[in-house]
Amino acid sequence: MHPATTLLRDIADLTTEFERHLGRQLTVNPTDLEAMDHLIREGALSPTELANRLHITTAAVTTVVDRLVAVGHVSREANPRDRRGVLVVPAPESVRRAMSTLMPMILGMDDVLSDFNDAEKDTITSYLSRVVAVYRAQLPSKPADSA
Amino acid sequence: MHPATTLLRDIADLTTEFERHLGRQLTVNPTDLEAMDHLIREGALSPTELANRLHITTAAVTTVVDRLVAVGHVSREANPRDRRGVLVVPAPESVRRAMSTLMPMILGMDDVLSDFNDAEKDTITSYLSRVVAVYRAQLPSKPADSA
């Protein structure tokens, strides 16, 4: 096994550990953190959309949102397009708090790249793209969900 | 955010999805899969060692091992060095089954690298090492556990 392949594995493990760390910062469990992650990256989502992304039922999402509302990380708002629907909106202050832990990481990642020239950056990007392709090839295709 | 940084994120997500896939192959839950992962990579481990690696209590490990024994993925054996102790030993057939899903992935990863020359491989490895360093810098240091 090539060193790079091993490093990729290390990064995966470190990512998991970082998520535990971030969860502690926001005092939420792993599922609730993942919900926040989606809300931060995609903006307000409906419970159904969250359920698809988290791979849990909408019943479970109801309790996820209950917990997040209780600690002030999100609010439930009416969906203007569908009177049955609900929109789960992330609280700006919570987004800010998450960002304060996330940004050093992201900046650190980008900073690593600044030490490589353009050709090297292309090599790295090309490598990572191909790794993604290998993953996708091995996985049973997951069609787009937008529910 | 640089494309490479985004790809790294994609790889993290795909890794999680791949683990779900692998868990289905072996019909085990995420925790039990992670236990198998450690047993496959490190060989037989004691319940205490598993508890440290999985971040759960030894009481929880007892039930993890109970489940894995029930489906034949591991066996409990006496620890020759300590008469209180137990060794959790992975079943060869289960290791083989896991490998049949794991190997295409690992070979695919190594294969990607074979399309790069030595200088490019160095660039890639150097990049990944630095990414690992960034993670470690952001994380509260986790000392070695060998219990």
Place this chain on the structure above:
DNA sequence: ATCGTATTATTAGATCGTCTAACAACATCG
């Protein structure tokens, strides 16, 4: 327009996984 069907979010009750606490068996060290 209206009726039947589908979808949305919630609740209630069951189940599963993990925790804390207590314990028995054994190790270790002064």
Place this chain on the structure above:
DNA sequence: CGATGTTGTTAGACGATCTAATAATACGAT
């Protein structure tokens, strides 16, 4: 040896998710 620590297990509590049922609303075909 005897006090103290460690190992793994059990019992009971709790938390998170599931299935099933339900009310409210959307939507499609006639």
